Amino acid sequence: MMKRLLNVAPDQELNLLMSDPLTITPEGLYSPAARAHIDPVRPVERAVVTHGHADHARAGHGAVLATRQTLDIMAIRYGENFCGTAQAVDFGETLRVGDVDVSLHPAGHVLGSAQVLLQTGVQRVVISGDYKRQSDPTCAPFEPVPCDTFVTEATFGLPVFRHPPARLEIAKLLSSLDLFPEQTHLVGAYALGKAQRVIAEIRAAGYGKAIYLHGALERLTDYYQAQGIDLGLLEPVGKRGKELQGEIIICPPGQLSDRWARRFGDPVAAMASGWMRVRARARQRGAELPLIISDHADWDDLCRTILQTGAEQIWVTHGAEEALVHWCELNGRKARPLNMIGYDDGEDTDDVHATES
Ligand SMILES: [Zn+2]
Numbered sequence: 339m340m341k342r343l344l345n346v347a348p349d350q351e352l353n354l355l356m357s358d359p360l361t362i363t364p365e366g367l368y369s370p371a372a373r374a375h376i377d378p379v380r381p382v383e384r385a386v387v388t389h390g391h392a393d394h395a396r397a398g399h400g401a402v403l404a405t406r407q408t409l410d411i412m413a414i415r416y417g418e419n420f421c422g423t424a425q426a427v428d429f430g431e432t433l434r435v436g437d438v439d440v441s442l443h444p445a446g447h448v449l450g451s452a453q454v455l456l457q458t459g460v461q462r463v464v465i466s467g468d469y470k471r472q473s474d475p476t477c478a479p480f481e482p483v484p485c486d487t488f489v490t491e492a493t494f495g496l497p498v499f500r501h502p503p504a505r506l507e508i509a510k511l512l513s514s515l516d517l518f519p520e521q522t523h524l525v526g527a528y529a530l531g532k533a534q535r536v537i538a539e540i541r542a543a544g545y546g547k548a549i550y551l552h553g554a555l556e557r558l559t560d561y562y563q564a565q566g567i568d569l570g571l572l573e574p575v576g577k578r579g580k581e582l583q584g585e586i587i588i589c590p591p592g593q594l595s596d597r598w599a600r601r602f603g604d605p606v607a608a609m610a611s612g613w614m615r616v617r618a619r620a621r622q623r624g625a626e627l628p629l630i631i632s633d634h635a636d637w638d639d640l641c642r643t644i645l646q647t648g649a650e651q652i653w654v655t656h657g658a659e660e661a662l663v664h665w666c667e668l669n670g671r672k673a674r675p676l677n678m679i680g681y682d683d684g685e686d687t688d689d690v691h692a693t694e695s
């Protein structure tokens with residue numbers, strides 16, 4: 339940061355260093371210079387939205403700036419009139435908002451997910467939204483963006499969380515299918531991102547048969563396919579039951595322990611989530627076959643990413659904040675927990691209770 343400040347008078351420099359590029363309001367993170375909130379949890383005048391998960395993307399804002407795909411996803415979920423005016427920004431394109439240059443950069447989390455870079459003359463602030471570093475065939479990979487202040491999520495911000503490669507988890511699902519070819523395999527997966535990634539990973543493992551979809555996953559999955567993401571042959575479950583023995587069905591997590599699951603006789607219940615590392619969570623979900631597949635960075639990737647950004651200030655939000663703050667301090671970075679409310683500590687709530695169709 340110092341290098342960039344060399345041409346600034348000492349007094350002014352101090353002011354710039356002291357002034358917070360972001361403040362925390364009841365609505366969420368706010369950039370005074372851009373006069374915009376980032377992922378606000380309540381309706382605001384001007385919002386920059388990182389991605390389409392329900393705790394980040396809400397309806398009712400005056401103006402929304404996001405990637406085209408995030409805007410499309412918001413329209414799918416909330417209807418075309420989800421905000422006053424919507425403006426799409428391509429990755430890497432720079433837009434002047436208030437007194438700040440704003441650009442969006444891939445976050446590798448779900449389709450359309452972005453990190454937000456706010457740039458004034460002297461400061462670069464990146465708000466990562468949610469992100470991951472594991473490969474994902476369904477969205478653009480995360481790109482580290484050099485900055486002075488990095489706002490990171492910490493959903494899995496404890497050293498115990500280390501996500502195995504997704505293909506190893508998918509191999510568990512496929513070998514269960516080999517062992518129990520008579521049983522329907524239900525895979526609980528959130529509607530936006532996880533469901534489509536699980537399907538793509540199953541395809542990458544060479545599974546060519548039709549994969550069946552619970553009705554609540556159809557619209558977003560259709561959208562992914564319309565965006566050119568190849569998910570192979572998909573069929574709606576519809577009214578089918580026992581005739582789907584030996585097949586794979588992707589459904590919202592809430593359906594695993596619902597009456598709906600019983601129509602398949604004695605199905606194997608699998609669930610894809612980073613929380614499946616924790617036995618109690620798997621049990622609570624009714625998942626006898628836990629698959630540790632997460633769309634969030636694990637501990638190692640959080641730490642690695644923080645170092646890669648080169649940021650001296652780390653703001654930690656969304657999950658296990660204290661452990662990561664402590665790690666940052668041990669590694670010579672200034673860090674603070676944001677303790678913001680309104681965001682899920684889980685793997686993104688979606689409309690999981692949507693009725694089947
Ligand atoms: Zn998310």
Ligand SMILES: [Zn+2]
Binds near residue numbers: 394682686
């Ligand atoms: Zn989130």
